[in-house]
Amino acid sequence: MFASRPVVHPMEVAAPAPANPAQQQPAGVLMKDLPGMPGTPSGLALRVTQFLLATVSLAVMSSTSDFASVTAFCYLIAAAILQCVWSLSVAIVDIYALLVKRCLRNRRLVALFAIGDGITCGVIFSGACAAAGITVLINGDLQMCSENHCASFQTAVSMAFMCSFSLTPSFVLNFWSTAFAYSRVAAAG
Amino acid sequence: MFASRPVVHPMEVAAPAPANPAQQQPAGVLMKDLPGMPGTPSGLALRVTQFLLATVSLAVMSSTSDFASVTAFCYLIAAAILQCVWSLSVAIVDIYALLVKRCLRNRRLVALFAIGDGITCGVIFSGACAAAGITVLINGDLQMCSENHCASFQTAVSMAFMCSFSLTPSFVLNFWSTAFAYSRVAAAG
Numbered sequence: 001m002f003a004s005r006p007v008v009h010p011m012e013v014a015a016p017a018p019a020n021p022a023q024q025q026p027a028g029v030l031m032k033d034l035p036g037m038p039g040t041p042s043g044l045a046l047r048v049t050q051f052l053l054a055t056v057s058l059a060v061m062s063s064t065s066d067f068a069s070v071t072a073f074c075y076l077i078a079a080a081i082l083q084c085v086w087s088l089s090v091a092i093v094d095i096y097a098l099l100v101k102r103c104l105r106n107r108r109l110v111a112l113f114a115i116g117d118g119i120t121c122g123v124i125f126s127g128a129c130a131a132a133g134i135t136v137l138i139n140g141d142l143q144m145c146s147e148n149h150c151a152s153f154q155t156a157v158s159m160a161f162m163c164s165f166s167l168t169p170s171f172v173l174n175f176w177s178t179a180f181a182y183s184r185v186a187a188a189g
Numbered sequence: 190m191f192a193s194r195p196v197v198h199p200m201e202v203a204a205p206a207p208a209n210p211a212q213q214q215p216a217g218v219l220m221k222d223l224p225g226m227p228g229t230p231s232g233l234a235l236r237v238t239q240f241l242l243a244t245v246s247l248a249v250m251s252s253t254s255d256f257a258s259v260t261a262f263c264y265l266i267a268a269a270i271l272q273c274v275w276s277l278s279v280a281i282v283d284i285y286a287l288l289v290k291r292c293l294r295n296r297r298l299v300a301l302f303a304i305g306d307g308i309t310c311g312v313i314f315s316g317a318c319a320a321a322g323i324t325v326l327i328n329g330d331l332q333m334c335s336e337n338h339c340a341s342f343q344t345a346v347s348m349a350f351m352c353s354f355s356l357t358p359s360f361v362l363n364f365w366s367t368a369f370a371y372s373r374v375a376a377a378g
Contacts, residue, residue: 070330072322122314129315130322133261137323141259179368187376 036173038090038113039097039104047091049166054083054124057159061131064149072130073153076160079127083163086120107181114174121167128160225362227279227302228286228293236280238355243272243313246348250320253338261319262342265349268316272352275309296370303363310356317349 035042058080067073090113097104104110135153138144224231247269256262279302286293293299324342327333 071325125311126314126318129318130325133319133322134326136260136319137326175364176368179365180372183369183372184376187373 034173034177036169037104037177038094038110038174039102040094041098043170044091044094044098046166046170047087047094050163050170051084051087051091053159053163053166054080054087057156057163058084060152060159061156064152066148070134072127072134076127076131076156079123080160080163083120083124083167086116090116107178107185110174110181111178114171114178117167117171117174121164121171124160124167125164128157128164131160132157223362223366225358226293226366227283227299227363228291229283230287232359233280233283233287235355235359236276236283239352239359240273240276240280242348242352242355243269243276246345246352247273249341249348250345253341255337259323261316261323262345265316265320265345268312269349269352272309272313272356275305279305296367296374299363299370300367303360303367306356306360306363310353310360313349313356314353317346317353320346320349 034040036046037043058077061067061073061077061080064073067077093104131153135150135157138148138153139150223229225235226232247266250256250262250266250269253262256266282293320342324339324346327337327342328339
C-alpha cells in the first residue's frame, strides 16, 4: 500500500482536466491539504511545538527533587515522554514528506494520526489535570510552597496544558479529514 | 429553520424512488441514523447513563464533609453539575424527537451537540483527573485514609471517569456525522 502520493504529477500524462475536481477525486483520498494537516509546513510547526512543550514540561518536572513521592507527577513525566516520542515520530514523517514533496493524504494514514493524536492528547491532558490538582492543593489549599518546588510544578503543568491544547487542532483536523474521506468512499461506493 | 424532519413521510407524495439514495439526499442532512446519535433510543440511553453517572458522582462527592477544603473536589462538583444539566437537556430533546417521531439529522444541530459534548467531556474528564490525582495522593502516597473519606472520593472519581467515557461515543458519533454532512455539502456545491 502506498501511504503517500506525489504532489507533482508527471506532465506526460495528458489526461483531460476533470469537469468537477471534487467528483473526479479518487475514492479514499482527501480533497485538499488544510493548514495543520500532516505533510504541510504548518503541520510540521504544530508537531515541533508539541515536542518542545512536552520536552520542557518533562525537563522541568524531572529537575525537581521530590517528584517521585507524588504519583500524579510521575504520571505526568510518563505522559510527557509518550508525547515527545509521538510528536517526534510524526514530525520525522512530516519532514520526509516535505523533503520528497509527497503529500500525506491517504485516509488510513490520516486515521492513524487521528487515533494517535486522540490517545496522546487524552494522556497528556489527564496528566496535566492530575498534576494541576496536586499543585493547586499544595499552593492554594495547604499553603506549603515554602517546602515544595511550586514554581517548577506550575511551569511543568502549564507546559503540559499548552502541549495538549496544541495537540487539539492536529486531532480535530485529522479526525475531520478522516470522516471527510470516508464519506467520499461511502458516496462513491 | 427546521432543526428536525419527520421520519414517516406522507404516502400521498408519490414521488419515484431515487436511483441512488445517497446522491438524492438533500444537502446538509446526514445519510442515516447511527445507533447512539441524537433522536435514537440508544442515543437517549447514552444520555440517561451520562446523567445518572454524573448525578451519582455529584451526590457522593457532596456527601463528604470536607470536599470544600480541596479545590479539585469543588471543581469536580461544578463539572458534574454542568454535565447533569447538559445530559438532561439533550435527553429531553431526544425524548421529544422520539415521541413526535422526528429524527434529529440536521447538520447544524448535530454540530451543536458535538461541540457541547466535546466541551462537557473535557470539563468532566479534567475534573475527574484532578480529583483522581488528589485521591491517589491521599490514599497511596500519604496513607491518610483513616482521616479522610477515601471510599467516597474514589467512588465519585470513578463515576466521573465512567461518565466521561460514556460521553466519548456521543462526541465521536456527532463529530463524525457533522464532518460527513459538511463533506456532502462541499461535494454538492
